[in-house]
Amino acid sequence: MTDSFTSPTIEAARRAVATRLRGSAIESAELDARLLIGAVLGLDLTGLMVGAARLLTPEQASQLDALVTRRLAGEPVARIVGIKEFWGLPLALCGDTLVPRPDTETIVEAALQLFAGRPAPQRIADLGTGSGAILLALLSEWPQACGVASDISVAALHTARANAARLGLGDRAAFVACDYASALRGPFDLIVSNPPYIRSADIAALDREVRDHDPRRALDGGADGLAAYRTITTQAAGLLSPGGALIVEIGQGQGDEVSALMRAAGLTTDRPPTPDLAGIGRAVTGRRPPG
Numbered sequence: 187m188t189d190s191f192t193s194p195t196i197e198a199a200r201r202a203v204a205t206r207l208r209g210s211a212i213e214s215a216e217l218d219a220r221l222l223i224g225a226v227l228g229l230d231l232t233g234l235m236v237g238a239a240r241l242l243t244p245e246q247a248s249q250l251d252a253l254v255t256r257r258l259a260g261e262p263v264a265r266i267v268g269i270k271e272f273w274g275l276p277l278a279l280c281g282d283t284l285v286p287r288p289d290t291e292t293i294v295e296a297a298l299q300l301f302a303g304r305p306a307p308q309r310i311a312d313l314g315t316g317s318g319a320i321l322l323a324l325l326s327e328w329p330q331a332c333g334v335a336s337d338i339s340v341a342a343l344h345t346a347r348a349n350a351a352r353l354g355l356g357d358r359a360a361f362v363a364c365d366y367a368s369a370l371r372g373p374f375d376l377i378v379s380n381p382p383y384i385r386s387a388d389i390a391a392l393d394r395e396v397r398d399h400d401p402r403r404a405l406d407g408g409a410d411g412l413a414a415y416r417t418i419t420t421q422a423a424g425l426l427s428p429g430g431a432l433i434v435e436i437g438q439g440q441g442d443e444v445s446a447l448m449r450a451a452g453l454t455t456d457r458p459p460t461p462d463l464a465g466i467g468r469a470v471t472g473r474r475p476p477g
Contacts (some may be wrong), residue, residue, distance in 0.1 A: 193247060197238040199223055203254055210258050218263045222253045225267040260394045273323035277349050282339040283316040284404045289435070290380050292468040294323045296433050296460040297376060300471060307331055307375030311425070313366040313418055314338075316404065318346030318359070320378050325355045332358040334374075338365050338403075366418050372425030380435040381414035383407040411437060415447050419472070423451040429476040433469055441467045448472030 194202065200219050207215035220231055226249045229237065242250065256266050264270035264285045270277055272286035273294055279285060301307060306328040312321035315335035325333055337343050343361045350356040362369055366379070384405045389397060396405070407413055415434065422432040432453060436444050441459040448455050453474055459467030 313379040367421040373427035426474040
């Protein structure tokens with residue numbers, strides 16, 4: 187912060203931080219300013235409003251300045267504060283987890299639509315779980331379900347397990363270190379995954395917040411972006427219960443290719459990809475034939 191803000195009020199600090207962030211063309215400047223100040227003070231957005239006239243101590247102002255410097259350097263706010271909300275659930279992050287994105291909530295929406303009007307799934311698997319976002323969102327919606335989350339990263343699994351415990355879902359979730367479903371035993375009524383789907387050659391062109399701060403192995407889908415889907419569709423086909431479903435997130439324009447991989451594995455694809463909020467097909471569903 188500048189010398190004139192060595193001991194600002196919360197409101198003055200918010201305005202000053204938002205101005206600095208807007209000056210670097212950060213579109214979410216207002217929200218980011220509130221989140222960074224809240225992280226320093228341990229306050230939510232309501233607390234910041236109620237305490238707007240409260241003075242920051244010089245130490246707090248210095249801590250805030252350090253966080254703002256990181257944000258100006260392109261580090262996502264979720265990485266800085268260590269938490270990201272997904273499906274209304276606050277999830278802790280680590281260096282081996284993606285920052286959960288609103289697009290991925292499309293998987294949850296597709297699953298809820300698929301099982302609407304029929305018995306909810308009892309056993310769920312989340313392959314490449316990261317922070318545990320998808321599995322924990324589904325368990326929060328289906329209180330009778332239990333799930334298994336896999337990840338190749340032990341650090342990610344520790345984070346996911348801690349998230350499950352913090353949300354009161356730990357007794358219904360298990361965590362396994364393996365490559366997708368390689369160490370899992372079915373049957374599962376539902377398998378979900380947000381695998382890496384960016385073509386290797388396209389990684390360098392990603393937004394710096396993603397390219398420089400998300401783990402590359404959670405982004406890089408190989409030469410054609412489909413490497414993970416080849417593994418997942420084959421594994422899932424042998425683990426689904428009759429009538430069970432596989433739902434995966436896809437990149438823009440990958441719907442036909444991923445659907446073809448599902449059909450080649452023996453799954454049926456009788457519905458179009460579920461669109462995200464921008465209308466882009468984001469979640470592909472394949473089902474094991476009943477009986």
